[in-house]
Structures are given as C-alpha cells and as structure tokens.
Amino acid sequence: MKSILFVCLGNICRSPIAEGVARRLIEQEGNGITVDSAGTGSWHIGEAPCRHSIIVARNNGVDISSLRARQVHKNDFQKFDLIVALDQSNYNDLQAMGAKNLVKLGEFGCGGADVPDPYFFDGFEGFDRVFAMIESCVAQLLSERG
Numbered sequence: 001m002k003s004i005l006f007v008c009l010g011n012i013c014r015s016p017i018a019e020g021v022a023r024r025l026i027e028q029e030g031n032g033i034t035v036d037s038a039g040t041g042s043w044h045i046g047e048a049p050c051r052h053s054i055i056v057a058r059n060n061g062v063d064i065s066s067l068r069a070r071q072v073h074k075n076d077f078q079k080f081d082l083i084v085a086l087d088q089s090n091y092n093d094l095q096a097m098g099a100k101n102l103v104k105l106g107e108f109g110c111g112g113a114d115v116p117d118p119y120f121f122d123g124f125e126g127f128d129r130v131f132a133m134i135e136s137c138v139a140q141l142l143s144e145r146g
C-alpha cells in the first residue's frame with residue numbers, strides 16, 4: 001500500500017492526530033507510504049488542528065501544529081489506496097460519496113469501535129484516551145496493511 005487518507009468530520013480533532021501518528025511511524029519504518037487527512041464537513045477548511053489535539057500530540061512527541069483542515073473530495077478515492085474513517089458516521093458518509101477502498105480505524109485492534117468525537121468534550125479530558133486509541137489502531141493498521 002502506497003497511500004492512506006484518514007477522514008473524520010471536521011479534520012481538526014481526530015484525523016490530524018491519526019495523520020501525525022501515521023507519519024511518525026512511516027518515517028521510522030522508512031516504507032515511503034504517503035499519508036494525509038481530511039474532513040467530510042466544510043466548516044473548518046484551512047484551520048489548524050484544535051488546541052487540545054495539538055497539545056495531546058505534542059505531549060506524545062508528535063507535532064501536528066502545521067496541518068491545515070481540508071474537505072474530502074471524490075478524487076481522493078482514486079488518489080489514495082486506502083480511505084480510513086474515524087467513526088461509523090464518517091464511514092457511512094464516505095460510502096455514500098462512492099468510496100470503495102474504505103475501512104474504519106477501529107477495525108484494527110479495537111473491535112470495530114468508533115473513535116469518539118472529542119469536539120464537544122469538556123476541556124482536555126478525554127483527549128488522552130482518544131490519542132491512545134488512535135495510536136494503537138494506526139500502529140495495527142500499518143502492521144497489517146503497510
């Protein structure tokens with residue numbers, strides 16, 4: 001597999017973490033896989049990741065501060081070998097747009113669970129749990145499919 005696109009709703013909380021974690025693992029492996037992330041929604045196009053995602057990533061040695069949100073486009077389904085939805089709602093939206101090469105991140109070691117949407121979390125609490133889940137599923141994904 002040469003390229004992976006991670007997709008959540010806003011592309012400011014969860015999928016930038018997945019992109020940052022994957023990028024770091026890919027650099028360590030040196031396998032040359034390309035990664036990117038996007039959102040199904042358009043509200044946050046051009047914005048940096050949310051503050052708490054930047055902080056939790058930084059606490060874990062991953063700098064995602066320079067990423068900028070974009071909206072997923074049908075062309076992405078041709079450009080990327082694998083489209084990875086962060087939750088079932090993202091999965092359903094991507095399927096409705098015509099994505100075929102589609103999986104859900106939680107299928108990789110988390111029993112198919114959704115990565116919880118932290119956008120409406122109260123403060124920082126919960127972001128550690130979201131980061132840990134994303135990190136473990138992304139590692140599993142890359143070892144199975146990378």
Ligand code: 4NP
Nearest residue numbers: 008009010011012013014119
């Ligand atoms: P994300 O979180 O999908 O993990 O980036 C969200 C970001 C923004 C919104 C919802 C979820 N929003 O409704 O604007």
